[in-house]
């Protein structure tokens with residue numbers, strides 16, 4: 082479904098991605114871990130050209146993503162950010178509906194129907210008329226997941242979706258993501274939620290310094306990592322939660 086091949090990205094002298102390649106099969110969930118500054122967000126942003134890669138190619142469902150088709154390709158990739166990115170002046174319903182109306186050009190009726198469907202799926206069927214400021218962080222993040230899903234994406238990218246939340250609110254967001262993975266969504270998730278990574282991921286990818294150091298199934302990578310650097314990083318997150 083997704084093929085990332087030899088992606089390089091630099092900011093001035095700082096080469097942040099030094100040749101990243103990975104594939105994501107249809108219906109698979111992969112979790113990307115690694116220290117701060119290792120290039121995880123930059124990689125996700127390169128996938129849908131929010132950052133333009135300097136070198137390398139991205140293919141979605143066999144089609145190369147280029148400047149020429151970026152709007153169409155982007156509409157097929159759901160992106161969930163750490164800080165929700167909801168429109169504060171719009172209701173929950175309008176936040177979920179707006180891209181369907183403007184980008185997909187669905188009818189008002191169809192967009193409304195899809196929005197309610199996705200709000201139900203994330204457990205917020207009763208919040209359609211609320212404004213983001215009236216919701217908890219966990220609820221806001223679930224709205225942003227519903228908004229992405231309402232576009233019927235082929236692929237969902239999550240960049241630390243729970244790291245801006247109070248610990249007691251992460252569970253409700255993780256539960257929605259777990260359900261999505263179980264339902265067969267294709268997902269690439271930057272997250273240090275180890276419970277989610279163990280349960281939902283087909284594979285864990287450990288990045289450091291702009292390289293993929295190691296990847297493998299969670300039970301292998303977490304219990305018997307092959308690389309010393311992976312082991313050291315896992316010790317750090319085990320200590321700091």
Ligand SMILES: Nc1ncnc2c1ncn2[C@@H]1O[C@H](COP(=O)(O)OP(=O)(O)OP(=O)(O)O)[C@@H](O)[C@H]1O
Pocket residue numbers: 092095097115116117118119120121122123124
């Ligand atoms: N727009 C930018 N301009 C210049 N440098 C940038 C930019 N975006 C990221 N960087 C640099 O790229 C490096 C990787 O950043 P990135 O945000 O991808 O890391 P990360 O792995 O997501 O880290 P974190 O865990 O803290 O989110 C960092 O050194 C950062 O300072």
Ligand SMILES: [Mg+2]
Pocket residue numbers: 121122123240241
């Ligand atoms: Mg990041």
